[in-house]
Amino acid sequence: MSDYIVAFESAYGSTKQYAESLAQRLGVDALNFEQACAELAANPTAAIVVLSFVHGPSHPGAKFITDTDLSGHRVALCTVGMTLDDVVQKKDGAARSLGNKADDVTRFYLPGRLNYSELSTAHRTTMWTIVNMLKAKPLKNDNDKMMINTFDTDVDRVDESRLDAVEEWARGL
Structure with missing residues (x-):
């Protein structure tokens, strides 16, 4: 039983890179969403970090959170994309995608790769x-x-140091 669950969906690899790096830091495996659902039942109080790309209105991570019973878990969503930091934080599109769960989910934005x-x-x-x-x-x-x-x-803006804040959140620091 672990204190953390790292779940992800990746289209071109940068989200997977972030998920695997964060999972290594936390001493767990990075899981796809199906695997994460099974892990949630086994770890009813684990903090869950969901990492996902965003392509226009499609945000698989937000959908996973809205479609999954995560009661009892602290939840964070890391959106990986190419939008500049100041714009993505101001617009906070993940909050809209999360709907009524937005207030219960800590949100992070991570720069991605677009090849x-x-x-x-x-x-x-x-x-x-x-x-x-x-x-x-x-x-x-x-x-x-x-x-x-x-x-x-081909543009690669992946910056694994940006996971420091996510790791701190997961560890409750």
Whole structure:
């Protein structure tokens, strides 16, 4: 029985990298969501850290939290994405995705990796469409400019030191 559960879903690998690193720090295994559900029953008071990518409105981690009975657990959600820190914190899209569970979930945002060379055709087409819409905007913010400037470029902003705050939360520090 462990004091911690690290659950994740990853599309291209940066979320998995964060999950495995955090799990190693906490002395547990990183689990996919199905495995985590089984672990929740075995550890009814473990702190759970859910790590997930976000692609537009799709946030598998928030869905896992809203669809799962996590009563008795302290819960944190780590959203991994490419949006600039100040923008993602201000918008706090994870709170909207969590709905009425938002007040019970501590939220962290972690910078990810977007390798255009590894994108599926559908994801690449979506990004092309978004970037072209951003180019047409008359007033662009810093996040818009970043998306335009990094289009079709492999960008790795993963920073495992950002897990320090998540680890502190998990350990109750």
